[in-house]
Amino acid sequence: MRFRLWPKSLIGQLVFAVAVMLFVAQAVNFALLARGMKQQMLAHGGGMTVARIIDAVDRYERGLIEPQRQRGDPRERRRQRREPRVWTGDAAPPVPPGASAMPELSDYVATLLGDANVDARDVKAWVLPQRPRFGRTELPGRTAIVVAEVGGRYYAVRGRLPASGNRLQGFLVWQTLVLYLLLLIPIMIIAWRAAAPLRDLTRAARSNPAVRDAIPIDEEGPSDVRDLIRAFNAYRARIATMLADKDRMLGAVGHDLRTPLASLRVRVEGVEDDRLRDKMIASIDEMTAMLTDILALARTGAGNEVQERIELSALVCELAEDYVEQGKNVAVDNVVQAAVVARPMLLRRALRNLIDNGVTYGSRARLSVRLVADQAQVVVADDGPGLTDEQIRALVEPFARGEQSRNRATGGAGLGLSIAREIAAGEGGALSLANGAQGGLEAVIALPIA
Template sequence: MKFLQPRSLMGQMLLAVAVALLLVQGLGAVLVYRAQREGYETGMLNAAAFRLIAETRGPQWVARKLRKQDDAPFAGPAPRGFPLEFSTRLPIGAGEVRDERAQSRLSDILRDQDFPDSDVIVVHRAVGEDPVARLGMVMRGRAHHLEPEEIAESMDDHLLVVAVRPKQRDNWMIARVRTPRAMNILLMPIVLQTLFIYVVLVGAVALILRRITRPLAALTNRVERFSMTQDADGQLEPSGPEDMRRLIVAHNAMEARIAAMLDEKDVMLGAIGHDLKTPLAALRVRIESVQDEAERSRMAMTIEDIVRTLDDILSLARVGRPSDPRERTELSALVASVVEEYEDLGNPVELGDSERIVLELRPTWLRRAMRNLIDNALRYGKNANVSLKREGNLAVIRIEDVGPGIPEDTIDAMMDPFTRGDPSRNSLTGGAGLGLALARAVAEQHGGALSLSNRHAADGQVEGLTARIAIPIG
């Protein structure tokens, strides 16, 4: 049932238009059918009244009426009738329902023709349910050499049975009028007409919507691509209606301005990095002349802390516009190589379960994200366990420690820049608080996400923190 729940703008608008048209056309078709059917029923009542009146007025009245075309008893295809029947029995069967509305209309017709005041009964039957009509159809079919199938088909036609008994008489005059064939088939032309109008209108609306939604879809794709690359190349040509053209032109101008601002930012950051790293390098040389070894060591650590913070700031600012292309990489090998770097240095980092997963990514950036997470695990949890698994369409890297975890109400805030669990900014306890922010930016750069969660023991106590990088495969 997805076609009843379209997600695109064009699909939703077409569905709304289609439903509205279906309701309007359906209502119109019902009204037209009822009007035409009422016209035929009026003709049938007039035909029955004509036969009843003719029986009481004589052949001269009939001839006079037939010569006057403007005074014809009914319009449209002539209803087919049967000879009048005279009976003393009530002309209504068990379970049959009298048509009160038709009785009232017939009484009005007879009254207008000065017919004697009478009791009137009108019922509806199928031809095959009425003995007189059934016999008449059989005899008529034989006279016209009709096939048995044709005669049997006529037995389902609608039959109007009209019975009138003047007040001064005991006998009922019964007239039977069969529905003209045109009435039996008038529903199909109405249905076909409705479907034709429906298809034409929906088709016209679809063409108009397509002219609007095609450039809108192209603009959506362009916005998504620009959000990933921030590259102003390949802008859209204005197309579609005037409003859509203006929107595309405005978007192109906005893209160009954003790209120019990002270029200016990169130039500014490069200048800042150069201007700051040069004097820091000079300071490293000058501190060698300091005689106090403890003081010299503290000064060197301060310089290294400034350099790391500067590198993190520059990296975080540039992660949204990476210059290196994606490479097809075996992620399991990359994870193992990062773990080996720490093992070679004697750090308590272990490689857990790992599956072979190959995908396109930026290895340098992902290495840095993993290092930041492992450094945090070592700093606060004293050890780190790294694993790689496939979960559906995601490659998931987990880095687990056995530290105190993070308060639940601060987990999301911990991934913001310059936010740290330890409020101090001592290099021994964790730098400026950019590691998690950079790791999250790298994960988002690859279309994935970084999440943090505490692990709990059976008694509910926190037994460590799990950092999870999930990257889409393919």
């Protein structure tokens, strides 16, 4: 699975951006504080070391350097515990065991000695490791030894450096955690307050626009989000008004057209020429059927039918039995148990349109129900020669027919697939067409599982 660092949601992006920026700011703060503490440590330890070197050089020139006592002398050990040790000799002292070089301290001491007009050469510094004493470590800080050659003589000073930045690191960690709590929690609350209405707005925008009784979304969240929701509610209200006006207009058109067609058919019945009368009646019936299909397509999604839980296996078997009773070659192949939530009459109409196409253009239709991921698919397959990819893409458009590559038998007005597509979309699903693996065309209505 591909890892995605940048989150998709508004809350995730805000929290992630603030967390990263806060971490960068704390890292810069830590670097500056660590540098300042390092300069402070060098100034404290290096300054004391330079002062003792200058004092030792002055005392040596005046002959006031005390002789070194033996290391085993108790008085010497007590004196070493009370104050740093100053050593002088003609040769450089050996490097203490376990000591590590500290070039930044040696450079700092050499600079200070140069500023004090002391001609110091070969300045070196070491740091001694911590040693346990009486069951505990030494006092906070580290022991440093600085050796400098002044006037052909070596002077070694032993002193203490301030403690390292471990406490500073712990302080910054706790400070960062506190800042995260103080900043991220309010940002998450603000982002959630803005994202929750946006999620409701997204769900409403994805719903079927033909639903007339859609409840307006509550105007919540920040002012700009409330303005957006208010504009969406007004926009959806205008759409509902336009759809209602369209339904009234179509009703009037259907009534005004059906009435003269019915009157015309009554008059045609009086034509004496049987052949001419049959052709005229067939033309009137074709016009009536086309008008019915056009009105059905225009009104798809409208109406007051309530969605119900539908068992697709029972619905498919019932439809197949109805067609068998009419003497049509319709059968059920493979059916699995699956339930969807849809409007029964509209779903039946969509499936009947697909079955009629299969029987008309492929001489037979085979029905099946299958589960794919979180969708239930109703498949209507025929045994026709199939269609090209271009014809498949155009076939679901109104008044489009695929008769050029299929059976030349007379079909409808080319609205059956368009009506089925609109019904499937209105129920939260989709209609797709594809050539079958064994030939023929497969029409699939995919709906979310209940």
